Amino acid sequence: MASASFNPNPTLVAPTKLSSRKKQAERRSLWVDDEEDDSGLGSEDEELIDSDEVFDLIRSISDPEHKSMSLEQLAVVSAPQIDISNERNRVLVEFTPTVPHCGMSTLIGLSIRVRLLRSLPSRFKIDIKVKPGSHQSEQTVNKQLNDKERVAAALENPALLEALETCLQSAGRRGRPADAD
Template identity: 60%
Template sequence: MVAGLINANPIVYEKKERRGRSVPSTADGDEYSVEPIDQLEVFDHIRDIKDPEHPYSLEELKVVTEDAVEVDDKHSHVRVTFTPTVEHCSMATVIGLCIRVKLLRSLPSRYKVDIIVAPGTHATEAAVNKQLNDKERVAAALENPNLVEMVDQCLAPSYD
């Protein structure tokens, strides 16, 4: 943990049980059929991302929820809305960057991904949203080795 935390004692929620997904069959026999991505699959990719300041996952802190994931598979679009634990969260941009990087690494490249702060939950919500959804700003952030190291730590699997 980092000294001087803005939210030193966050509320920690219980993780939801993982559910199996039923995979639609390809009755037409087309071996090139692409299975659609759904809300649960996207949530499964991001739920275990570790918070940059706490030893908890974004799911445990309710920063991300399954209901805050929108998927339009037909138009290859994913939108994740996240909720920082406090209005002045200094790590909101890092959290959003972690979500973006995880989805860039996990989803097929055809998907456009939007990451936004839940409306009214952060003091600089518009600025954070602009940073997280601007390709040049994201690319510049990912050229910073210290930031990449922080993102990789948040994305590293935990074995608890």
């Protein structure tokens, strides 16, 4: 990683409260098997996902440049930038880099993709895109993030995988990066 910062003074936003669905999931006993849950949703094919739930999954990912800050705190991701179609089994996440020349955009998008691949039912097709007009290389970044072969190759790169895992270490920790505890 280069020592120069792409955005040395990012603007921060206050984290939002966890969705009620996330709070309910946190209150559930760790010993309850999802198939025995009394909600009637026994298999992953029946589970409905909403944008708040996806946002809760990605909001706490650490920014690769500003490791003590989450993507939510930097306003890189937000619930309105997530589109879910349970009928078509598709998830679209648009993210907004902090600066138009952000060199970490591909790593940010890859972190979002991997977090969702690890967390959502396998029936979902996941599309990750830079918010239109927010990055000078928007088309190139989008192409890299949504090409299966490029993503697979990136995940085989040990240095890139280590950087990715660093970003994901804080994911799922109640919306806060690891250093916020």
